[in-house]
Amino acid sequence: MSSDVVIVGASVGGVRAAQSLRADGFTGSIKVIDAEDHMPYDKPPLSKGFLSGSQGVDRISLISEKAIAEANIEFLLGTAATKLDVAESRIVLGDKGTLHFDQLVIATGVRARPSPWEATDGVHLLRSLDDALSLRADFESANSVVIVGAGFIGAEVAATARHFGLTTSLVDPLPIPMARVMGDEVGIRFIELHHRNQVQTYFGMGVESITGSKGNLKVELSDGTLLSSDVVVVGIGAVPNDAWLDSSGLLIDNGVVCDEYCRVVGHSNIYAIGDVARWHHPRHGKLVRVEHWTNAVEQAACVSHNITNPDELHQYAPVEYVWSDQYDWKIQLAGITAEADGQVILEDPNNPNRFAAIYNDSAGKYCGVVTVNWPRALIECRKLLSGDYEISVPVQRVEALLAASPSR
Amino acid sequence: MVTILEGAIKLPIVKADLNLCQGYANCVMEAPEFFDIDDEGLVVILQEKFDEDKRAHVESAARSCPVSALRVEDE
Numbered sequence: 001m002s003s004d005v006v007i008v009g010a011s012v013g014g015v016r017a018a019q020s021l022r023a024d025g026f027t028g029s030i031k032v033i034d035a036e037d038h039m040p041y042d043k044p045p046l047s048k049g050f051l052s053g054s055q056g057v058d059r060i061s062l063i064s065e066k067a068i069a070e071a072n073i074e075f076l077l078g079t080a081a082t083k084l085d086v087a088e089s090r091i092v093l094g095d096k097g098t099l100h101f102d103q104l105v106i107a108t109g110v111r112a113r114p115s116p117w118e119a120t121d122g123v124h125l126l127r128s129l130d131d132a133l134s135l136r137a138d139f140e141s142a143n144s145v146v147i148v149g150a151g152f153i154g155a156e157v158a159a160t161a162r163h164f165g166l167t168t169s170l171v172d173p174l175p176i177p178m179a180r181v182m183g184d185e186v187g188i189r190f191i192e193l194h195h196r197n198q199v200q201t202y203f204g205m206g207v208e209s210i211t212g213s214k215g216n217l218k219v220e221l222s223d224g225t226l227l228s229s230d231v232v233v234v235g236i237g238a239v240p241n242d243a244w245l246d247s248s249g250l251l252i253d254n255g256v257v258c259d260e261y262c263r264v265v266g267h268s269n270i271y272a273i274g275d276v277a278r279w280h281h282p283r284h285g286k287l288v289r290v291e292h293w294t295n296a297v298e299q300a301a302c303v304s305h306n307i308t309n310p311d312e313l314h315q316y317a318p319v320e321y322v323w324s325d326q327y328d329w330k331i332q333l334a335g336i337t338a339e340a341d342g343q344v345i346l347e348d349p350n351n352p353n354r355f356a357a358i359y360n361d362s363a364g365k366y367c368g369v370v371t372v373n374w375p376r377a378l379i380e381c382r383k384l385l386s387g388d389y390e391i392s393v394p395v396q397r398v399e400a401l402l403a404a405s406p407s408r
Numbered sequence: 409m410v411t412i413l414e415g416a417i418k419l420p421i422v423k424a425d426l427n428l429c430q431g432y433a434n435c436v437m438e439a440p441e442f443f444d445i446d447d448e449g450l451v452v453i454l455q456e457k458f459d460e461d462k463r464a465h466v467e468s469a470a471r472s473c474p475v476s477a478l479r480v481e482d483e
Contacts, residue, residue, distance in 0.1 A: 016471055019471060020468065020471070023464045023467060023468060024464070042474075044474060293474055294432075294434055294472070294474070297434070297471065297472050298472070301468060301472075319437075321434070321437075323430075323432060323474070330430065330431070330449070332432070373449075374449070375430075375431030375432070375433055375445050375449035376431075376445050376446065376447050376449060378431075378433065379433040379436050379437075379444075379445045382433065382437065383436075383437070383440075401447075405447060
């Protein structure tokens, strides 16, 4: 099959789509464009090992020069797509001309939601490699940080800040921030984790204002508390990078809206993958948008298959999977735990730093799992999520692991 | 089935870097006949050598590793 594929976005979804196309036998040209001029890099380490400095740029590379040459992928970096002209099948690259495509893959991801507060100097967002370098430089000289937002990114940055020895404060409007994903009982364990690591938490409180400048920032909370810090990190979610498609006529609604084959609705040769894609998930029966690394990779593989096998399209119905590393906790989550009705928590008597929480929906069916420091239990439970099981099934699997493990 | 020619044919081989592996287990989801996770949370390679027609499948599993701990090489 020979034609021109253009992939907009050189993060993990875009790069893996290009590689998958070659693996699937695609023989046409593959161009990957991205506004950033760094070689493609991986984002999860930006709040963890890369931020701490334990991993260098080489360790977060997504693809080697050799692999790029072997797969004959052309990268146009430092080149922003500014407009999509569907009628002419081309991308406008600002003042750098246009690019024709036969098949287009939109993989422009999300950007950090901007800080709505006044101060800018010493106030960081964290999304790109340059963001991480800038934050690391400030962490190296700062003594204190306030982190606004205690989701995965905020919590990981807090853990890394403690690694630098900073006095660390974590603020979130929810009383139990992780409860929105994992329920109260597990969410409380995450608060205790922050406390064990000497992080001051200010939960159930909003931020009224952030003023001052680097080295002398003031964060005023909704209860009147005034926090002082050298640096502030704002981690309050992300928004899809879809503004460049405003004039395209594509259906945009909290992301690029796609059918179950990841084709943009109404267009058989335009696909969207990764954080920017909101597609019809056949098993959930609704539109979903997922900001997870594994989703981008799996969706890239599905779109590659669909481009190379137009007569045998695959529906995209993944099991959600995400991980986070915070302090000495390796956290893994699979399935849908956010809307669960209840959970069973299983502890390992030989390892106080390890547990599994297995969730059920309102009908008592198994719907998701969270594990801490227990990859073996996670994979047992993750495998069951594409099926239809009572919660007792994964619970018994994990109990069997406990029974088989030798006591120490 | 082991063929008597095995020593003479160059088969692709998959290797894991256990210093990099974090037990994310995407490889197990992608290719359970090749990979598993042990009690310590590290990858176990169930089948190191494989036929050429499985290469795309195993390479796809390797690409799904968040820490690039898997590598397909020619023996």
